[in-house]
Amino acid sequence: MSYARSMKPLFYIILLNAVGAALISISGGARSPEALVLTGAICVVSIICYTVVSFAGFGDPYLFLIISMLGSVGGIMQLRIRTAYGVRQLKWFLLGTACYFLAMLIFLAMRKILPRLTPLYVGVSVALYAATLVFGRTSHGSRNWIVIGGDNGLSIQPSELIRIFFVLTLAAIFTAQPDKNSKKKKKADGDKPFGLRPNAARLLSASAVTAVNLGFLLLQREWGIALLFFATYFFFIYVYGASRGYLLLNAAAAVGVGAVSLKYMGHIQTRVEAWLNPFADASGKGYQITQSLFAIGEGGFVGRGIGEGSVYFIPEVHSDFIFSAICEEMGILGGFAIVMLYFVLTYRGFKIALACTNRFNKAVAFGLSLMLGLQSFIIIGGVTKMIPLTGITLPFISYGGSSMLTTFAAYGILQAISALKEETTDEL
Amino acid sequence: MNSNKKIVVTLVFMCALFFSVFIYLTYFQLFKADDLVSSNYNRRLWEKEESVLRGSILDRGGLVLAESEVENGSQKRVYPYGSLYAHVIGYNTRSYGKTNLELSFNDYLLKTESLTEIIQYGMDMGTENGELKRGCDLITTIDHDLMRTAASAMNGRNGAVVAIVPSTGEVVCLYSGPSFDPNEDELVKNWADLSEDENSPFLPRATKGLYAPGSTFKIAVAAAALENGYDDFTVDDEGSVKIDGRVFRNAGGSEYGEIGLREGFKHSSNVFFSRLGVELGAETLKKAAEDFMITKKIPFDIETSASAWSYGSDMGKTELASVGIGQGKLLTTPLNMAVVAAAVANDGIMMKPYLVQSVVSPNGVSVYEAEPEAFGRVAPAVVTDALGDYMLACVESGTGVNARIRGIDVAGKTGTAQNEREGRDHAWFVGFAPKDDPQIAVAVFQEYSGSSGGAACAPIARKIMQQWLEG
Numbered sequence: 025m026s027y028a029r030s031m032k033p034l035f036y037i038i039l040l041n042a043v044g045a046a047l048i049s050i051s052g053g054a055r056s057p058e059a060l061v062l063t064g065a066i067c068v069v070s071i072i073c074y075t076v077v078s079f080a081g082f083g084d085p086y087l088f089l090i091i092s093m094l095g096s097v098g099g100i101m102q103l104r105i106r107t108a109y110g111v112r113q114l115k116w117f118l119l120g121t122a123c124y125f126l127a128m129l130i131f132l133a134m135r136k137i138l139p140r141l142t143p144l145y146v147g148v149s150v151a152l153y154a155a156t157l158v159f160g161r162t163s164h165g166s167r168n169w170i171v172i173g174g175d176n177g178l179s180i181q182p183s184e185l186i187r188i189f190f191v192l193t194l195a196a197i198f199t200a201q202p203d204k205n206s207k208k209k210k211k212a213d214g215d216k217p218f219g220l221r222p223n224a225a226r227l228l229s230a231s232a233v234t235a236v237n238l239g240f241l242l243l244q245r246e247w248g249i250a251l252l253f254f255a256t257y258f259f260f261i262y263v264y265g266a267s268r269g270y271l272l273l274n275a276a277a278a279v280g281v282g283a284v285s286l287k288y289m290g291h292i293q294t295r296v297e298a299w300l301n302p303f304a305d306a307s308g309k310g311y312q313i314t315q316s317l318f319a320i321g322e323g324g325f326v327g328r329g330i331g332e333g334s335v336y337f338i339p340e341v342h343s344d345f346i347f348s349a350i351c352e353e354m355g356i357l358g359g360f361a362i363v364m365l366y367f368v369l370t371y372r373g374f375k376i377a378l379a380c381t382n383r384f385n386k387a388v389a390f391g392l393s394l395m396l397g398l399q400s401f402i403i404i405g406g407v408t409k410m411i412p413l414t415g416i417t418l419p420f421i422s423y424g425g426s427s428m429l430t431t432f433a434a435y436g437i438l439q440a441i442s443a444l445k446e447e448t449t450d451e452l
Numbered sequence: 453m454n455s456n457k458k459i460v461v462t463l464v465f466m467c468a469l470f471f472s473v474f475i476y477l478t479y480f481q482l483f484k485a486d487d488l489v490s491s492n493y494n495r496r497l498w499e500k501e502e503s504v505l506r507g508s509i510l511d512r513g514g515l516v517l518a519e520s521e522v523e524n525g526s527q528k529r530v531y532p533y534g535s536l537y538a539h540v541i542g543y544n545t546r547s548y549g550k551t552n553l554e555l556s557f558n559d560y561l562l563k564t565e566s567l568t569e570i571i572q573y574g575m576d577m578g579t580e581n582g583e584l585k586r587g588c589d590l591i592t593t594i595d596h597d598l599m600r601t602a603a604s605a606m607n608g609r610n611g612a613v614v615a616i617v618p619s620t621g622e623v624v625c626l627y628s629g630p631s632f633d634p635n636e637d638e639l640v641k642n643w644a645d646l647s648e649d650e651n652s653p654f655l656p657r658a659t660k661g662l663y664a665p666g667s668t669f670k671i672a673v674a675a676a677a678l679e680n681g682y683d684d685f686t687v688d689d690e691g692s693v694k695i696d697g698r699v700f701r702n703a704g705g706s707e708y709g710e711i712g713l714r715e716g717f718k719h720s721s722n723v724f725f726s727r728l729g730v731e732l733g734a735e736t737l738k739k740a741a742e743d744f745m746i747t748k749k750i751p752f753d754i755e756t757s758a759s760a761w762s763y764g765s766d767m768g769k770t771e772l773a774s775v776g777i778g779q780g781k782l783l784t785t786p787l788n789m790a791v792v793a794a795a796v797a798n799d800g801i802m803m804k805p806y807l808v809q810s811v812v813s814p815n816g817v818s819v820y821e822a823e824p825e826a827f828g829r830v831a832p833a834v835v836t837d838a839l840g841d842y843m844l845a846c847v848e849s850g851t852g853v854n855a856r857i858r859g860i861d862v863a864g865k866t867g868t869a870q871n872e873r874e875g876r877d878h879a880w881f882v883g884f885a886p887k888d889d890p891q892i893a894v895a896v897f898q899e900y901s902g903s904s905g906g907a908a909c910a911p912i913a914r915k916i917m918q919q920w921l922e923g
Binding site: 259262263264265303306307314315317318320321322324325334337351356359360363364366367370371374377378386390394397398401404405408410 | 455456458459460462463465466467469470472473474476477478480481484485486488489491493494495496499
């Protein structure tokens with residue numbers, strides 16, 4: 025494929041940004057020059073990054089293109105909702121690009137030692153959880169923010185970063201080498217009690233790590249991320265050799281926790297009630313979801329047009345409910361396009377995992393693409409009332425720096441792994 | 453490698469998840485969305501309303517019958533005459549939606565400028581001081597004084613009073629009772645009681661109530677007789693007649709002897725008209741009903757019920773006799789009967805009734821103007837001339853004497869319609885005046901009156917016609 029022909033997707037990104045910016049200006053939204061400059065910067069950065077990835081041999085050239093497309097839609101929607109949001113979102117996007125390549129380079133540089141850093145991942149995760157619980161600030165029922173530097177300071181959401189550590193932990197546990205050295209080491213560490221077979225030991229440590237993560241997340245009432253972590257863990261143990269019985273046991277445990285929290289935790293009851301019958305209390309508990317459904321319904325198949333919808337009626341429209349706003353203004357066909365982009369992104373990630381021959385890298389590629397694919401499904405399904413709503417961000421589109429930067433970093437790691445796929449390293 | 457196979461299975465699962473979103477959203481959009489978005493909780497429905505000060509609704513003289521006020525930042529619809537116009541203007545509420553003119557002219561009431569004004573002044577006119585733009589005003593054909601007279605004459609009885617200008621179709625009076633207060637606060641407070649009230653105050657009897665026309669239908673039957681050469685048809689009226697084993701009796705058992713069409717009409721002889729119905733046959737009777745729109749829905753500025761002719765082509769003799777006297781499976785609305793009277797008055801040309809004369813933008817530019825429009829000819833002018841004479845005779849010396857006005861020739865026909873309640877006949881009077889230069893046609897109806905049309909309704913019609921002709 026010639027470079028000129030392979031440039032084609034870039035034209036779509038430029039076209040999307042140009043048309044989006046024009047439509048928003050016409051409908052009286054963002055007319056700030058800063059927004060226009062940043063929109064232009066997105067295009068320029070996309071071109072540069074795509075060219076660099078293609079020519080420098082950094083592996084899969086499509087990952088960044090798809091991300092640029094999603095980020096452009098996100099930027100347009102944020103600008104349309106509020107200029108200030110859009111401007112910040114676009115800045116985060118540019119910063120995220122830096123994170124992307126930084127994460128890629130770090131992964132490439134440290135790939136030999138990363139599989140052996142399980143205690144570090146767990147330690148950092150626990151430290152971040154603890155910090156959130158101690159210094160955290162509650163927002164919308166979840167205690168998941170740390171604010172640095174006073175009220176107007178930097179707010180970060182550590183759970184977004186922990187997503188990456190969680191995948192690294194699971195990957196490291198499941199791909200730990202059962203060679204003599206590590207076996208001895210593990211014995212010495214007391215990591216393999218009761219003389220269990222190696223695989224059983226791995227499964228148990230993975231379950232224990234997941235349980236710790238879920239425990240902290242439930243303390244913070246981060247149900248969305250908890251669900252995401254559990255689903256990721258569940259597929260991990262499925263792929264890495266759990267017996268049918270162990271899978272069933274885990275599923276039963278999840279159902280049990282769900283049932284108990286449904287019975288004893290008011291806000292979970294509220295979520296489920298709002299899901300089953302949102303109109304029972306459409307001005308109260310069901311308000312968010314009904315407003316979201318009205319937006320999607322009014323959008324029809326082709327939407328009311330960018331800037332023409334009444335998206336401000338939807339609560340949290342710039343973060344969790346951004347997909348409803350997209351459906352109102354671009355129709356569910358526009359929504360389908362977004363879902364397709366996530367699907368293609370997930371597919372590319374799985375493809376990288378399948379092609380990868382390094383066990384740890386394969387597990388990381390699998391885990392990251394699985395987790396981010398599940399995340400988009402959980403929030404899209406939630407705001408469309410397909411599944412109960414659990415608050416979580418829509419990658420690259422929802423407003424938020426923590427989510428943007430860490431998701432970029434996650435895909436930067438995938439990019440690094442795709443660059444390594446030819447490199448058949450250590451023993452299988 | 454085993455794990456690769458399981459990764460592919462996971463990918464297939466992810467594929468299914470994403471694909472299920474497509475199916476779900478398509479299903480949602482096709483089957484759920486339409487119902488859903490019409491929910492009152494959908495604030496988009498009210499968005500436009502909040503941005504425009506809803507136009508006023510005026511009577512023909514410019515009197516305000518409905519207007520919107522801004523109170524604490526939100527709009528409130530005010531109906532100064534309470535229940536009087538609930539069945540004409542209707543209501544405009546968040547809780548219960550809209551009805552009648554508030555519904556059918558909603559777009560005009562929210563329309564802020566005409567096309568020519570947009571071209572002339574641009575889009576942003578009329579929004580100084582952050583005030584709301586005004587919607588257009590409706591100027592109706594209703595005469596408030598007639599409405600008040602109708603209400604006081606009906607004196608709380610259930611029924612309807614409709615008055616039409618025969619030459620144009622302007623509806624100058626459209627009273628229905630019982631009614632209710634359409635102001636939102638009152639409506640919310642009384643909704644439960646009103647919906648359970650057995651008098652059905654929510655039923656706009658004039659436009660949507662369906663009743664047997666009784667003897668007023670003899671106008672159509674007589675027209676059919678005249679058109680089909682039955683001018684000389686005579687009957688020896690002995691007070692009752694047996695047709696196929698069923699007895700048809702005159703009101704009060706009166707005997708009129710050897711009578712023709714004119715006498716039979718004047719006295720509203722059931723013996724005469726039941727025999728005439730049998731003589732005319734199913735096809736002719738059906739055509740007569742069709743000509744006078746008694747088988748159809750009258751197109752109108754607010755919703756109406758379709759009159760019902762529930763017979764096939766094959767009718768038995770007793771059925772023909774029943775229809776001849778306006779009974780049987782034949783139902784119509786008071787509005788429909790007023791249109792019938794107006795058509796006779798207008799030399800046989802039936803005009804489409806209308807309620808809104810014009811719609812005027814806040815700057816006084818007319819954006820809609822009603823044009824009188826004819827449905828067509830119900831009968832040749834010679835026939836309606838003769839009918840006019842019969843109806844004059846009916847008021848001068850027949851069953852409709854209570855409608856007589858000194859110095860004015862009033863034409864009319866009474867009706868007393870049996871219904872499912874024994875001894876509680878519906879009472880009717882339809883007519884017009886002056887006979888030779890008709891200015892107004894009326895239909896007065898009282899539900900389950902128990903009294904005759906001549907006694908209960910003719911005096912009310914008289915008041916309405918007299919007031920209109922004097923005013």
